[in-house]
Amino acid sequence: MNSENSIEVKNVKKKFKVYYDKGRSLKERILFRNRNHYEERWVLNGISINIKKGEAVGLIGHNGCGKSTTLKLLTRIMYPDEGTIEIMGRVSSLIELGAGFHPDMSGRENIYTNASIFGLNRKEIDNRINDIIEFSELGKYLDNPVRTYSSGMYMRLAFSVAINVDAEVLLIDEILAVGDANFQSKCLNKLREIKAKGTTIVIVSHSLNQIEQICDRCIWIKEGLIYKDNVPSEVVYQYMDYMGEKNRNFDKTVSKKEKIQDDNTTSTPQKDTDKTTEVNTFNQPNDTSQDSSLDKIASIIQAELVHEDGRTGNRFKTGEKVILQIKYSSKPELLDEPIIGLKLYRNDNIISYGTNTQNERIKVDLKKEGVINLYIDKLNLIAGEYILDIAIRSQHMFAYDYKSHAIKFTIYNSIYEEGIIHLDHEWKFE
Numbered sequence: 001m002n003s004e005n006s007i008e009v010k011n012v013k014k015k016f017k018v019y020y021d022k023g024r025s026l027k028e029r030i031l032f033r034n035r036n037h038y039e040e041r042w043v044l045n046g047i048s049i050n051i052k053k054g055e056a057v058g059l060i061g062h063n064g065c066g067k068s069t070t071l072k073l074l075t076r077i078m079y080p081d082e083g084t085i086e087i088m089g090r091v092s093s094l095i096e097l098g099a100g101f102h103p104d105m106s107g108r109e110n111i112y113t114n115a116s117i118f119g120l121n122r123k124e125i126d127n128r129i130n131d132i133i134e135f136s137e138l139g140k141y142l143d144n145p146v147r148t149y150s151s152g153m154y155m156r157l158a159f160s161v162a163i164n165v166d167a168e169v170l171l172i173d174e175i176l177a178v179g180d181a182n183f184q185s186k187c188l189n190k191l192r193e194i195k196a197k198g199t200t201i202v203i204v205s206h207s208l209n210q211i212e213q214i215c216d217r218c219i220w221i222k223e224g225l226i227y228k229d230n231v232p233s234e235v236v237y238q239y240m241d242y243m244g245e246k247n248r249n250f251d252k253t254v255s256k257k258e259k260i261q262d263d264n265t266t267s268t269p270q271k272d273t274d275k276t277t278e279v280n281t282f283n284q285p286n287d288t289s290q291d292s293s294l295d296k297i298a299s300i301i302q303a304e305l306v307h308e309d310g311r312t313g314n315r316f317k318t319g320e321k322v323i324l325q326i327k328y329s330s331k332p333e334l335l336d337e338p339i340i341g342l343k344l345y346r347n348d349n350i351i352s353y354g355t356n357t358q359n360e361r362i363k364v365d366l367k368k369e370g371v372i373n374l375y376i377d378k379l380n381l382i383a384g385e386y387i388l389d390i391a392i393r394s395q396h397m398f399a400y401d402y403k404s405h406a407i408k409f410t411i412y413n414s415i416y417e418e419g420i421i422h423l424d425h426e427w428k429f430e
């Protein structure tokens with residue numbers, strides 16, 4: 001094994017036996033008695049990964065692609081059918097929440113048994129117990145049996161033990177999905193601390209944001225093989241594009257099926273409800289089903305964010321140049337000096353920015369139909385999920401139209417930053 005590496009996975013293949021239903025009735029059992037009772041399904045078809053000491057690697061991919069299987073093979077919960085896995089140093093894992101906990105034992109007793117599974121002796125655990133208890137925030141519940149714990153409390157305990165055993169390799173499967181927002185951010189900070197100390201981390205997560213925040217490298221597993229292996233910002237971007245395309249194709253299929261169903265079940269004229277329309281397209285002027293735009297003095301028909309090269313998107317890099325395009329219709333003769341307003345907030349409800357044309361002393365002149373373009377030179381938000389509300393209001397604050405959650409988008413950045421905004425800056429050392 002190369003001394004620079006912490007993990008070496010060579011051409012690993014893994015198959016599972018998937019057992020058929022034996023049949024419920026006697027007749028089924030007799031009829032199917034000669035049939036093979038299982039089929040073999042290959043989940044990993046030859047994976048090779050070298051992970052350097054101190055590297056943090058994220059595994060991503062769609063459901064069932066083999067991420068957790070890879071992690072379980074690394075933990076040696078299961079073994080490969082072909083290929084080899086070598087790991088240097090003590091391994092700590094957060095794979096199945098509270099696996100290894102005894103339900104009737106107290107939190108404190110479980111700390112001892114769980115930490116000893118990770119290879120710590122009594123004295124080593126005694127030295128760490130205060131840190132473990134403090135991090136778990138379990139306080140007065142620590143002496144209660146863990147069967148009385150909520151899943152969040154289980155997670156706190158499991159996480160606290162796993163990160164305090166001074167492992168050289170930490171394997172985490174989707175574990176940060178549990179627990180409240182405060183604890184999640186505490187775990188993220190702790191992971192950064194652990195990483196800074198040189199621990200190798202492999203993390204499976206559907207939260208691409210977490211992967212971007214913690215990892216130096218991201219591996220996309222597809223059809224049991226490594227499809228992409230690069231810096232997180234690159235791989236996550238490509239993955240989002242791929243998943244977006246997949247969802248659009250799915251929507252198209254659903255739309256077609258629904259249309260056929262609709263055609264079969266009703267003879268009344270169908271309204272124009274094309275499911276392939278972007279989610280940020282709102283009720284159309286010819287859609288008379290809802291609060292119709294026809295009745296409105298001004299309507300927001302569509303809103304989207306556009307990259308500098310003209311592509312519509314919902315994923316942008318911190319500092320990217322973007323254009324917000326708002327397609328509208330209005331009845332100019334009835335408009336009373338309209339105001340266009342925006343409110344941008346992060347998915348934890350922190351308002352990140354808000355403005356309107358009135359405050360900026362911009363005179364708005366809306367036509368019967370048109371597009372409002374807002375040019376944003378630098379979208380200086382830190383990585384996260386954001387939501388944009390858009391409104392067209394009158395001078396008297398009457399909302400002609402208000403679109404809550406008009407656009408949802410993601411900001412990515414390979415550098416971890418705290419807060420909301422990114423301050424353009426430059427370091428100089430003299």
Ligand SMILES: Nc1ncnc2c1ncn2[C@@H]1O[C@H](COP(=O)(O)OP(=O)(O)OP(=O)(O)O)[C@@H](O)[C@H]1O
Pocket residue numbers: 016017018043061062063064065066067068069070
């Ligand atoms: N013990 C098992 N027996 C049979 N099939 C299994 C077993 N464990 C996993 N599989 C199958 O292997 C495939 C990969 O599972 P795995 O849990 O590794 O996927 P994953 O990428 O982690 O998915 P998810 O994102 O949904 O967690 C799935 O089709 C799953 O049904």
